[in-house]
Amino acid sequence: MSKHHVTTTINGEPVEYLCEAQQTMLDVLRDELNLTGSKEGCGSGDCGACTVIVDGNIVCSCLMLGVEAEGKTITTVEGIAEGDKLHPVQQKFLEHAALQCGFCTPGFIVAAKALLDENKNPTEEETRYWLAGNLCRCTGYDKIIRAVLDAAALMRGEAGAV
Amino acid sequence: MPRVSYTAPATVDDAVKALAGAAGLAKVLSGGTDLLVQLKSGRLKPDLIVDTKRIPGMIGIREEGDYFVIGAATPGVLISAHQPLEHAYPGIVEGVDLIGSQQIQGRCTIAGNLCNASPAADSVPPVIAARARAVVAGPGGRREVPVEEIVTGPGRTSLQKGEFVVEFKIPLPKPRQSDAYLRFIPRTEMDIAVVGCAVNVTLDESGACTDARVVLGAVAPTQVIVAGAAEALRGHKLDEDTLQRLDSAAQAACHPITDKRGTIEYRTKVAGVLARRAAAIAFDRAATRGATIAGAV
Ligand SMILES: Cc1cc2nc3c(=O)[nH]c(=O)nc-3n(C[C@H](O)[C@H](O)[C@H](O)COP(=O)(O)OP(=O)(O)OC[C@H]3O[C@@H](n4cnc5c(N)ncnc54)[C@H](O)[C@@H]3O)c2cc1C
Ligand code: FES
Numbered sequence: 001m002s003k004h005h006v007t008t009t010i011n012g013e014p015v016e017y018l019c020e021a022q023q024t025m026l027d028v029l030r031d032e033l034n035l036t037g038s039k040e041g042c043g044s045g046d047c048g049a050c051t052v053i054v055d056g057n058i059v060c061s062c063l064m065l066g067v068e069a070e071g072k073t074i075t076t077v078e079g080i081a082e083g084d085k086l087h088p089v090q091q092k093f094l095e096h097a098a099l100q101c102g103f104c105t106p107g108f109i110v111a112a113k114a115l116l117d118e119n120k121n122p123t124e125e126e127t128r129y130w131l132a133g134n135l136c137r138c139t140g141y142d143k144i145i146r147a148v149l150d151a152a153a154l155m156r157g158e159a160g161a162v
Numbered sequence: 163m164p165r166v167s168y169t170a171p172a173t174v175d176d177a178v179k180a181l182a183g184a185a186g187l188a189k190v191l192s193g194g195t196d197l198l199v200q201l202k203s204g205r206l207k208p209d210l211i212v213d214t215k216r217i218p219g220m221i222g223i224r225e226e227g228d229y230f231v232i233g234a235a236t237p238g239v240l241i242s243a244h245q246p247l248e249h250a251y252p253g254i255v256e257g258v259d260l261i262g263s264q265q266i267q268g269r270c271t272i273a274g275n276l277c278n279a280s281p282a283a284d285s286v287p288p289v290i291a292a293r294a295r296a297v298v299a300g301p302g303g304r305r306e307v308p309v310e311e312i313v314t315g316p317g318r319t320s321l322q323k324g325e326f327v328v329e330f331k332i333p334l335p336k337p338r339q340s341d342a343y344l345r346f347i348p349r350t351e352m353d354i355a356v357v358g359c360a361v362n363v364t365l366d367e368s369g370a371c372t373d374a375r376v377v378l379g380a381v382a383p384t385q386v387i388v389a390g391a392a393e394a395l396r397g398h399k400l401d402e403d404t405l406q407r408l409d410s411a412a413q414a415a416c417h418p419i420t421d422k423r424g425t426i427e428y429r430t431k432v433a434g435v436l437a438r439r440a441a442a443i444a445f446d447r448a449a450t451r452g453a454t455i456a457g458a459v
């Protein structure tokens with residue numbers, strides 16, 4: 001079966017790759033492009049560890065085909081920091097110890113960043129609903145929610161709000 | 163995933179040709195949130211995937227004449243963000259909104275929800291309650307079908323080889339018409355309906371119901387239009403007697419199964435309760451809408 005040639009933009013860079021139709025976007029990121037930050041927790045849309053931003057919306061990259069990326073703009077967890085400068089969400093995850101094993105963390109970081117791009121001042125409830133598609137078996141979620149709300153406060157220029 | 167071919171045609175005609183001409187099983191890909199799960203689990207082994215999202219008009223919502231037209235590949239996030247649609251049919255938006263997480267919302271479509279043909283599909287009851295029609299393209303040209311005629315049983319549809327849904331046409335609501343969709347699940351997010359209920363009503367100036375459609379999900383092999391429930395509402399305000407008759411009619415229409423989410427008895431009882439609650443919300447919205455229209459004159 002012939003491979004598909006895909007031209008797309010990932011983390012601000014133009015990218016071209018060849019993939020087979022049945023390869024998911026997650027397979028392409030991890031196996032073809034060596035972007036292994038996105039994780040495969042379930043492969044069925046339930047855990048959110050594979051979350052990426054496609055044309056402004058978060059999606060599960062395990063439920064998208066690599067060929068569908070043609071002409072799209074994609075952000076993965078590798079594209080969240082600016083050079084060495086961590087994104088406020090990443091910074092606050094460290095400060096609040098919002099991770100233990102870390103397997104869920106890339107998905108949470110990407111989903112939370114997308115939330116704060118869209119809503120500068122989310123309530124705790126809005127934050128919990130937005131992140132309902134991200135599962136964490138370690139932290140019990142509370143520290144994650146605190147970290148995201150604190151990152152939102154930092155981005156609004158209010159220090160130490162939570 | 164097993165090997166499969168993929169094509170992303172640029173026109174409806176090319177999509178029909180690809181679907182009709184495929185040697186083995188050909189499946190339409192919209193958001194993939196059901197299809198890719200089934201491919202991975204091996205439940206489905208298509209030879210060809212036809213991605214319809216590159217066809218102009220498949221994604222987006224427009225008003226055309228007396229209808230909202232929703233492109234079949236329009237994802238949940240765009241449907242929730244469309245204010246005129248949300249104002250006209252809050253119940254449809256509620257149904258779509260309940261599908262999965264924010265990540266799933268970035269991809270899931272009404273067409274996929276419908277054509278996957280699960281009795282528990284959340285967007286389908288309110289779309290049927292709105293008397294929406296599906297525009298189906300196929301080798302014989304285009305035809306328009308009431309949405310309730312698409313699903314024939316769990317996992318089965320009336321679509322023929324080569325056919326696919328291009329768009330949905332939803333009539334613009336009348337004055338004092340509104341709707342609501344409620345689903346019951348054991349938790350607050352990320353679960354499959356035990357029962358879903360959509361109610362769409364039109365009221366007269368006095369607040370009495372002139373037209374109604376009540377649709378239940380997850381209580382039978384397909385969505386059920388409860389004619390008896392609409393009859394109970396028509397000509398009445400939402401007094402206790404009417405609510406009682408609505409409740410009984412909804413329960414009588416149930417032919418559910420017992421599974422880990424609920425027994426037959428439980429689902430039947432919940433169907434009556436949800437019908438009452440959804441009707442109360444729909445009546446309230448319809449009355450409020452009447453007030454804003456009167457206020458505007
Ligand atoms: C984590 C998770 C949570 C979920 N939660 C819910 C929920 O709460 N409620 C709910 O109802 N569903 C839920 N779903 C199921 C699924 O997301 C929905 O059914 C969704 O609407 C499917 O739309 P899609 O565009 O992704 O469909 P796809 O996967 O693209 O397609 C589904 C089926 O429909 C066919 N199809 C798609 N488009 C067309 C078309 N235009 N014409 C003809 N056939 C077509 C496909 O060939 C396939 O058989 C969930 C799924 C996941 C993974
Ligand atoms: S790996 Fe994609 S949602 Fe779990």
Ligand code: FES
Pocket residue numbers: 098099100101102103104105135136137138139
């Ligand atoms: S930190 Fe281990 S799963 Fe979340």
